[in-house]
Amino acid sequence: MRATNHDVIDVRGTEKQGIDDDALWQFAQAEGRLVVTTDKGFARFRNQPHHGILVVLLGKPNRQTIHDRVLLALRQHAVEWPGLMVVMRDRVKSVTRRPHQTKVDPVSET
Numbered sequence: 001m002r003a004t005n006h007d008v009i010d011v012r013g014t015e016k017q018g019i020d021d022d023a024l025w026q027f028a029q030a031e032g033r034l035v036v037t038t039d040k041g042f043a044r045f046r047n048q049p050h051h052g053i054l055v056v057l058l059g060k061p062n063r064q065t066i067h068d069r070v071l072l073a074l075r076q077h078a079v080e081w082p083g084l085m086v087v088m089r090d091r092v093k094s095v096t097r098r099p100h101q102t103k104v105d106p107v108s109e110t
Contacts (some may be wrong), residue, residue, distance in 0.1 A: 009033065033079050038068055041093030043085065046096055056088045 011017050025045055028035045030044045034052035042053055069088040083098035
């Protein structure tokens, strides 16, 4: 995704790899980042103010198929990510908008 001019932080291979979902969520929100994941557990944050959630759930996932679905979602929802949760599956997608999403306040670190 870096090649398509998206500002990406990948936690794999960093000190953040393996942190629990709540800590990763707080980090992403503090950074103002869209969360891209294959973990459907992040859907539980959909009703909180957020900068976007993209969950990729495929029957036979591999690096290329995940990458393709992420790029498709990014093209389809280029400027509307705050408050938006998109679940990309093999053939269908679901889209949920958090009600009354106007602005996401930075999350203070505790």
